[in-house]
Amino acid sequence: MTNSYTKAAFGIVVTSPEADLLRRVIGAIELVGDVKIGPEALEAHFHGMGEDFAALFPRTPESPFDGLLDLFPDENFPALDFEIEFGEADANGRVALFFSGEQFGVETAAKLIQRCARSALPFGFEWASDCDRLRAGEFGGGYVVISATDTDYGHTSPLLDRAIARMIDEGADGYVLSKRDGEHGLSFWNNEDGFGRLARATVFSVAEAGSFDIPLADDHPEWMEMPAPLRI
Structure with missing residues (x-):
């Protein structure tokens, strides 16, 4: 027992x-x-x-x-x-x-x-x-x-499990869609409001990113890997 x-x-x-x-x-x-x-x-x-x-x-x-x-x-x-x-x-x-x-x-x-x-x-x-x-x-x-x-x-x-996945695949934390603005710098896509702050960005898996219909923008949007969480 x-x-x-x-x-x-x-x-x-x-x-x-x-x-x-x-x-x-x-x-x-x-x-x-x-x-x-x-x-x-x-x-x-x-x-x-x-x-x-x-x-x-x-x-x-x-x-x-x-x-x-x-x-x-x-x-x-x-x-x-x-x-x-x-x-x-x-x-x-x-x-x-x-x-x-x-x-x-x-x-x-x-x-x-x-x-x-x-x-x-x-x-x-x-x-x-x-x-x-x-x-x-x-x-x-x-x-x-x-x-x-x-x-x-x-x-x-x-x-x-996620820490092990990061050892195998750097994109384990997902991807965000970004575009560059000459005045405001980088902005990131979210499915509710469009491009904005990183804190509100929609995080996509590899499969979701591959099938996503990228919106038209003044700067060609690019996929960026989400970084692993910061460690103390």
């Missing part, structure tokens, strides 16, 4: 009202997970949660705490897979929190931070996966980057 783990440990600093909200959210999750708590007790508790909680986790006609269930991969098992330690508020009303766990709910933590710790955004954390036996495929890790409107997940497996 083997045991696999998803581990994470990181700190984040939030405002005092956000820390208070997180304490109430944790208490509500524990309450919902208690099978001994009846509907009347849940209703009574919900009325004391505050308007900020009700706005972030809206109730349904069936249950006042159904809004919490979206935090969890399995709505039938609403439980935090990590611990949150709360520090004391400093002179500026900021509170340091420490998240940690050995079966860490990465998605749940990301959603919780996005909703309840908006002053800290954008924010990200890393996680690791391992096993108590040395088995192939059991070790890796990843990261989460959280903004007010989006969450981006990354894993070491595709990063490793």
Whole structure:
């Protein structure tokens, strides 16, 4: 028998009202997970949660705490897979929190931070996966980057595959279509607006570049390989 783990440990600093909200959210999750708590007790508790909680986790006609269930991969098992330690508020009303766990709910933590710790955004954390036996495929890790409107997940497996691909093919990161302007320098094609900034450029695979109908321009557009990401 083997045991696999998803581990994470990181700190984040939030405002005092956000820390208070997180304490109430944790208490509500524990309450919902208690099978001994009846509907009347849940209703009574919900009325004391505050308007900020009700706005972030809206109730349904069936249950006042159904809004919490979206935090969890399995709505039938609403439980935090990590611990949150709360520090004391400093002179500026900021509170340091420490998240940690050995079966860490990465998605749940990301959603919780996005909703309840908006002053800290954008924010990200890393996680690791391992096993108590040395088995192939059991070790890796990843990261989460959280903004007010989006969450981006990354894993070491595709990063490793892409790094190997770069050793074989310099064009592994794709191609962009560029044209040169005497006044503004290089500009790059994107499928929505035409030529513009590199940050908005459409990245093409080898096959897509080969079949793309190159638009007419004052300077003949040329394909450029996307560089590998900069490394520290």
